[in-house]
Amino acid sequence: MSAGIHGLILAGGASRRMGTDKAHLEWRGEGATLRLGRILSRVCSRVFLSRAPGQDVPEGWEESEVIRDLEVASGPLRGILSAFEKHPDAAWLVVAVDQPLVDEALLHRLVEGRGEGVHATCFLDSDGEWPDPTCALYEPTFPEAARPWATQGKGCPRKVLINTPSRVLPSPGAILRDADSPEERLALSSLLGAPMDIVLEHFAMVRDHVGLAREDVTTVAPDLACLWEETRRRLRLPFERTAFRPVRNDAFAAWSDPIRPGDRVAFLPPVSGG
Amino acid sequence: MPSLFRISSQEIPVAELRQELSDPSAGGFACFEGWVRDHHEGRSVERLSYEAHPVLAVGEGSRILAEALERFPIRKALCVHRVGELAIGGVAIWAAVSSDHRREAFEACSWIVDQVKHRVPIWKKEWFTDGTVAWVRCERCAQGVPHSHTQPETLP
Known part of the structure; x- marks a missing residue:
């Protein structure tokens, strides 16, 4: 039996290139985290927001729904592993706060394509080149698989996806694009x-x-x-x-x-x- | 009641404004007039002009005067800034304070002028005698001094 799925919005970055906290941006008149939270709640039993220690709680969220980064790994991997520390038995459907085009249909496609016996299910990125670590489903076995990278302080989950058993679905195209600036x-x-x-x-x-x-x-x-x-x-x-x-x-x-x-x-x- | 901070396209009526500061409890009056001088950074200036964001200049200027009345034990404060073209010797800014004693009048007046220079959306353009024209850069930006264009500066 596969684990229940929790949703995680990665919003703990410093937003240096954007110049303003990406968790506070609006897309189509709706807050970025609220929009993704709404979509994730259709396919996940619970939805959490990943934030660095000291970052505020965006409007519409409670502190109890925020998972603060622990001192593990760095970058996006830190947010993901911190979520597993909190709920190790769940599978985590992870989306980045700066992916404004991601929609409910794409999340359903991801969940329906969920692989057996893999650490994660993901798409090929918008250019069709590499596995995309955001908008991906991480299984409870993932933290163990990611350990060699985490202990070296590496922060990109893509390396883990490439080098450990994962299911990679065809690229859905531009819908995965992110806005970093x-x-x-x-x-x-x-x-x-x-x-x-x-x-x-x-x-x-x-x-x-x-x-x-x-x-x-x-x-x-x-x-x-x-x-x-x-x-x-x-x-x-x-x-x-x-x-x-x-x-x-x-x-x-x-x-x-x-x-x-x-x-x-x-x-x-x-x-x-x- | 007219705003305590005003933008004027006419010559500043200094004598009239001075009356507005009078207060039976005030034992002192300090005033600063900023004049148009004929040189800037070693270059010869012919005239200059000021432009303001009409709504925000009055809003931010009034905020500064309200802050001055909070910060300093003073009776009244007033500031007028010119817009439009000014000749050498013209009064570009006039700021005045009345208070019970002289020290706070001087300090508050100086503080107000500093704040206006760094916070109020007014821009100065200079016409040099060599025919060139330039917008003046923010004094602090030009000096490379860390500063804010939005927050009050602390007293030295």
């Missing part, structure tokens, strides 16, 4: 979202560079970080984001704040009054 998020958003009409306002050196104080823009950018990336490329802005502050509807905002149709957005350069 605002640029990648923008690319995936164009596959996901309906374009929105917004107004961009330009100030100071940006206005001089663009030659316009305001412009009507159609965008698929889900948040201000992505809109910056899109705008920077479109207008060839010779500026770094770090010195700028995003403003949405005349209020200071965060780069991770979502964009809604009709919003007025501005990117304010470093100030120089007085």
Whole structure:
């Protein structure tokens, strides 16, 4: 008899390339962890969120549903092995928080393709090259199989999938793609979202560079970080984001704040009054 | 009641504003006027202009003055910043504080001007006598000093 399946959303990374905690991003107007939690709960008896010690509990989650990383392995392997420490008898269906295209049908396909006598079942990645360690089902025997890598401090479960018995299903294609940076998020958003009409306002050196104080823009950018990336490329802005502050509807905002149709957005350069 | 922080496209009416600081309990008044000077980083300046985010400049400036009234034992505080073109000698910023004693008036006035320079969305553009034009970089950014564009700075 196969073990019961628990769901795990890997959301314990530092999100360095994204610049904002990926657990707080919205996709299609829904929080990333809530969306994946909703999908996972259709195929799993319980769903947990993997977070590093010290990271907050995203909205809609309880601390009791969060599995904190233990001092085992590193990277994604750490989150997975920490989940097994907590519930060693379960099989874990693991999805990464930055995989916004993963849907319920794909999870069903994974569970239906579950191999016998293997440590894990997974797909070939979106390029069809290697086993993809996220959106994969790990069996209770996996921690033992992963031990040689974990004890060396290695963090990539892909190595374990390649070198130990696992069932690898055909690549489902782009649906497995992840968004690690605002640029990648923008690319995936164009596959996901309906374009929105917004107004961009330009100030100071940006206005001089663009030659316009305001412009009507159609965008698929889900948040201000992505809109910056899109705008920077479109207008060839010779500026770094770090010195700028995003403003949405005349209020200071965060780069991770979502964009809604009709919003007025501005990117304010470093100030120089007085 | 008009906001304590104001953006003005007209010459700042210094004498009138001074009246707004009067308070029977105040024993002192400190004021800072920022003037347009004819040089910047060794280059000769002809004139300059300021641009502001109209809503956020008043919002952030008012927040700074409210913070000053909390931080310092002062009676009243007011600040006006110009936008538009200014000639050499023009008053770009005017900040004033009244208080019971002089020390806090000086300190609060200085603090307010520092905060306005680093937090309020106002940008300065300089026209040099050699015909070139440039937006002024954030003072702290240019110095490479770690700083925030959003948080109040602590007192030295």
